[in-house]
Amino acid sequence: MSEKDDGLGLGLSLKLGWGENDDDNNNNLNHHQQQQYPFYVHKPPQSVPNQRASFNNLFHFHDRSSETRSFLRGIDVNLPPPPPSAVVDDENAVSSPNSTISSISGKRSEREGNGDENERTSSSRGGGSDDDDGGACGGDGDGEASRKKLRLSKEQALVLEETFKEHNSLNPKQKQALAKQLNLMPRQVEVWFQNRRARTKLKQTEVDCEYLKNCCENLTEENRRLQKEVQELRALKLSPQLYMNMNPPTTLTMCPSCERVAVSSTSFSSSATMPSALPPANLNPAGPTIQRPVPVNPWAAMLNQHRGRP
DNA sequence: GATTGTGAAACAATTACCTCA
DNA sequence: TTTGAGGTAATTGTTTCACAA
Structure with missing residues (x-):
């Protein structure tokens, strides 16, 4: 019709x-x-x-x-x-x-x-x-x-x-x-x-549903990727010399205004313990630099972004 | 000022009609 | 010609809100 x-x-x-x-x-x-x-x-x-x-x-x-x-x-x-x-x-x-x-x-x-x-x-x-x-x-x-x-x-x-x-x-x-x-x-x-x-309203619901479905797929994929990364890191940890060569541990800090979490490395710096082997590619060897911010509530953040809200 | 009753408007859910493949 | 599916006009019951008593 x-x-x-x-x-x-x-x-x-x-x-x-x-x-x-x-x-x-x-x-x-x-x-x-x-x-x-x-x-x-x-x-x-x-x-x-x-x-x-x-x-x-x-x-x-x-x-x-x-x-x-x-x-x-x-x-x-x-x-x-x-x-x-x-x-x-x-x-x-x-x-x-x-x-x-x-x-x-x-x-x-x-x-x-x-x-x-x-x-x-x-x-x-x-x-x-x-x-x-x-x-x-x-x-x-x-x-x-x-x-x-x-x-x-x-x-x-x-x-x-x-x-x-x-x-x-x-x-x-x-x-x-x-x-x-x-x-x-x-x-x-x-x-x-x-x-x-x-x-x-029905159409809007369908659009929202579709969007959330995509979000879910993306997050699933991201989760899969991160789990794989964790496994790799654990494997590295089992190997002492590799572990010694790793970057400082990562800490999370939250920005109170935007409610985003910044991933950063601390100044955990006993350089004697740093590994000499190759670190994973996604670890920043440069030290305490802020890396990609992650929304605390990705659903709300994504929805707000999706709907054009601040 | 708080409470209550009422009417109007909007909504969700559903029904039923109509058209088309 | 019949039939089932989809779209949608119309109905029904409920909720929300404003307003007067």
Whole structure:
């Protein structure tokens, strides 16, 4: 499916152009619709404002979820955008929100019964006024509790995607405006953003998992190498004359600020006891010089580095 | 100021529909 | 034509937060 590829990032630079003043937003929306999205199937586009401003400047987002905030700090898993042609050519264009509603009745509905479910959903979740303006989904008014699933058109998905790129959460007015612009119900916009956040998070988890897997492999390899080194050193130790020729023992010192451990040689310097045989290549014969620092907590350090944190 | 109840929003988990190979 | 898999819209229950009493 194409969604697999473009689901995490579409590269068109559409902007939602409603103004900062919330009172003005609704008035301007229709104008915008006509200007940018002449593809509505059932409803003809209405008017829309000309103004185009940065989404972040236009909206004051209220992101109350700490998890959302933290997830934003993660790796940007948004992939490079697909070629625009993938978007334009769309004869299967599936679906206007109204046109592809399935008439198949949902099994859950059969199990659970009737329209109470819908009522609960719209009242207790969407917050009454948001979803009350009647829309594409379930707008039959027949009270049927069937779970009608529509597929968003590519254009709708595109706009949602662009909006999501600007910010992954909407306040009620933004949701309302976007829904109006896309000829969707606010609840649908809300659900889309919710599912989109979930997909992003899932993708992020996969990326993290992959990275940790690589880290694990690297550490395993490093461990193998060090064990081999230890064995070699032990072998050297068994041979007295070799042992006499070895470098001073290594000590670890921790830097309190960066929490890194520096490997250094001490001034253990009874030169008479120094071995004359060849020391291992990775031992520094130069004496007390600081060698490669090793993070105390390599996982945290690597993750921080991975996520671009200090 | 601390506590409690409530509503709204977000989330995780899940269901179920739709499309395609 | 049928079928199974994958994607995703939609639902459900829970958690978190803000706010008023």
